[in-house]
Every structure is written in C-alpha cells, then in structure tokens.
Amino acid sequence: MQYSDLLKPLDDSQRKAVLEAARTMKNAGFECYLVGGCVRDLLLGRSVKDLDLTSNAHPEQSRKLFKKTIPTGIEHGTITVRLFGQSLELTTYRTEGTYSDGRRPDQVAFGQSLSEDLCRRDFTVNALAYDPISGDLIDEHGGLQDLEDGLIRTIGAPRDRFYEDGLRPIRACRFLSTLGFSLEAVTEKAISEPDVQDRTALVAIERFTDELRKGFKSPDPSLMLEKLRTSGLLRIFLNRAQMEVSVESVRTESLLHGREAQLERFKDRIQGLEDGMDWFVDIRIFLWLRSGLPDLSPEQAGMLLRRWKFPNHTISCFQGCQRLLQSAQKLAAADGEMAPGSLSIEEGSIPQMREDAHTGFEIRSTLFDLEKLLSHRLHSFLNVWKVALEEFPSPLPGILFTKRMQQFVQSYENEPFRIKDLAIGGKDLMERGITGKEVGDKLLLCLETVWQEPTRNSREGLLALVSHT
CATH class of the missing domain: 3.30.460.10 (Beta Polymerase, domain 2)
Structure with a gap:
C-alpha cells in the first residue's frame, strides 16, 4: 500500500x-x-x-x-x-x-x-x-x-503474547487512554486470566510505574485506571506494595480530563514552566490517589508512591498538593462553604470568598510551607495547577482549588510570605544586639505579623515590633 x-x-x-x-x-x-x-x-x-x-x-x-x-x-x-x-x-x-x-x-x-x-x-x-x-x-x-x-488486539493468541512479557497487559490498558481505543474481546478476556496475571505479577515495579506515568499524560487517564481496576491488575501491584485498601471507580472529572485539542493547548500554555508536564502528571496522580483509593491516608499514599518507586518529584508534588488541599478545606470551612474535613460541595453553593486577615494568613503561611517543600519549583507547581484548572472542564468538583488557586498564585507573585520578603533581615537585628536563636525567632514573629497584615511590612514598623517584644 x-x-x-x-x-x-x-x-x-x-x-x-x-x-x-x-x-x-x-x-x-x-x-x-x-x-x-x-x-x-x-x-x-x-x-x-x-x-x-x-x-x-x-x-x-x-x-x-x-x-x-x-x-x-x-x-x-x-x-x-x-x-x-x-x-x-x-x-x-x-x-x-x-x-x-x-x-x-x-x-x-x-x-x-x-x-x-x-x-x-x-x-x-x-x-x-x-x-x-x-x-x-x-x-x-x-x-x-x-x-x-480503534481496537487493541494482540498479534496471535493473547495468552501467548501476554505470557511472553507480563507488562503487555498493562500496556494494553495504557493504550486505552493514550490512543482512546477499546480492547478487542479476546484480548480483553485474556487480561483477567489467572495464569496471565501470574506473569504480570513478575514485572518489575519500575516498568509498571513507567506505564502509569505514560497513561497519565493522555487526555483521559481514567480509561486506563478503570481497566486496571476491573481486570484485577491494579490489585496485583497494590498487594506487592502491601496495601490492603479498597479500589473505587475513578471519577473522570477528578483527573482534569479533556480532549486531545485541550491537552495540546494546555501544553502550549505551560511550555515555559520548568518541568511543566511532569508537574501535571504528578498532580493527576495525587488526584487519583485521593479519588480512586480513598481509604489511603496521606501517609499511606506517600508510602505507596515510594514502594512503587515513583521519583522524588512525584512524592514532593503529592505532599505539596496535600498541603494545598488542607488549606483550601480550612478556608472553605471558615467561609461556610463546606464542613471541616469535607471533600464535597453542592453545585452553585459557593459564596463570595472573603479577603480578610484570616484568609491572608492562611494563604501566605501555606505558601511558606510549600516554599520549604518545593523551593524554587513552587512557581511552576502553582502555575501548572492554575492553568490546568482554567483549561479543563468541570474541574475538581470535590476539591476547592478552582477558586482558591487564583488567590494562591496572586499572593505568591505579589505578597510577602518568606523571610527574605521582609523589609528587615538578620543583620538589622544583630545591629540591635539580638543574637543566636533569638534572631530567627524575631524574624518569624515579623513574618507571621506580615502574613496577617502585609501592609506592616516596612522597616520602621517591623523594627518597632521587634523592640517591643
């Protein structure tokens, strides 16, 4: 041809x-x-x-x-x-x-x-x-x-191909997302057969993880994840990680899914951000663990990522996302948007978000924690979140990042939230006879004051605060 x-x-x-x-x-x-x-x-x-x-x-x-x-x-x-x-x-x-x-x-x-x-x-x-x-x-x-x-079909008998390489059933599931295809009936049946799954259980964890990450780069990773779940393949690797947890169907909207054209537009917008697509993949992994494996505590989820040998980048991102989620929940509860600890909210029930001292303190203290965790990568992390929420439809109905992320990004770009953002530094304090651990304590006091009221970030005001405490 x-x-x-x-x-x-x-x-x-x-x-x-x-x-x-x-x-x-x-x-x-x-x-x-x-x-x-x-x-x-x-x-x-x-x-x-x-x-x-x-x-x-x-x-x-x-x-x-x-x-x-x-x-x-x-x-x-x-x-x-x-x-x-x-x-x-x-x-x-x-x-x-x-x-x-x-x-x-x-x-x-x-x-x-x-x-x-x-x-x-x-x-x-x-x-x-x-x-x-x-x-x-x-x-x-x-x-x-x-x-x-639009079919994924093995060459020859599926059991033969899958028995040769136990990773192939995982790849078949991944192609559901990366290609948007369906599994041919005989191929699909073979994936769930016990002897085939025994071979898949021999696959190195790193190869499984690599296929997962590839699937999370697709427009809709839930197609892969749902087939891994229903076929029993996911359970194999949860067992290998010694995680006895329930596995639930993943809500499509919880994974920032979209069409191919939307994903390409998203990629264009984050092109200038360091490790942009890596952040996006890791954010989706966080969302999957929250929605698809809800029995996992944050500590267990971090342990699972380590046992599945995900890179440190993924683990740091998970911790950062968890900190953002905690902050969004706290702010939402304070504003009467949701009950403390809840992950859901009725459509259309979100009132106007407040811009008071409590809100500012929570946002800026969260940014301080994220800066310690992610360092110079915080800019990319926040902006990938922001662009993702803008580009994908019906984003995260169960997590209140949609409206809050604008506040986090704006505060990051325009407001003081780090020690180095203060109008005074350690040298100013030492010139006034303050030494040792007290220098750090005084600067942290100044920072917490500025988190509450950014307008107090002046040299004169902060020095006066230090002299009176």
Missing part, C-alpha cells in the same frame, strides 16, 4: 533525518523501515517524538555508514543515529526465544526478514512498517483495520 504523504506530520528536521538514514542504508544494500508506534501515530496524524527504524543490517554494519552513532543497546541490536539534530533508534531485525521470567526474552537473535521482526511485537497497531523511500506501508497483521476500528 502506498502512503506517499505519511511523513508529512513530522517537522523538517525529523523528515530529513528519516529520509537520509533510509537512503544511506539502502544505498549500502540494506533494507530500512520506520516501524512500531511512530508509524501508528503518523497514520493517526499525531506528532511523533520517538522515531524507530529497523533493518537487516547488523549494528557493526550500520555504525560504519553514519558519522555519529551511539551504542544505545548494541547487545540487543540497537544503535542511535544522530542526523539533523535528531536521534533515530536503529535496530536490527530480531527474533526472540522463550520468556522464562515473564519480563525479558531468554535469548535475542538477529532475524533475516522484516516479517520475523514484526511477528515478535505485541499488538497489531504496533506491527506496521513503512518504507520512507518508496512510500510502501507493510501491514501483515491487520493493524490498519484495527487502527480504523
């Missing part, structure tokens, strides 16, 4: 790199195809980040053809080719033996044909290959039809 415009969604440097690599390989007498997820996404008209090529050339042969290569996984036949500022993964055709541990093949051998290589892949939509020079699309497993029908 001819698809002469398939490379059109790529940017210029990507397109040049793919064509140059393919020409170089073919001029040397080798085959060369784009393969896997990048072909799938190009057919769907999506942007592509990772470009994977496959060839009958062995790594040592391929390396001689390009000026700059990196032996990324040369023992498995993979090198990285650098062209036009792009990194292309070039892998030799492979065949794989048995999977004794359910994680990785016991033996990887170089194959002789593209067909051999495509047969070893997981799902039909990932077993498509494209010749960038001729424009020919190779589809030996019905992947095009499954793309059109």
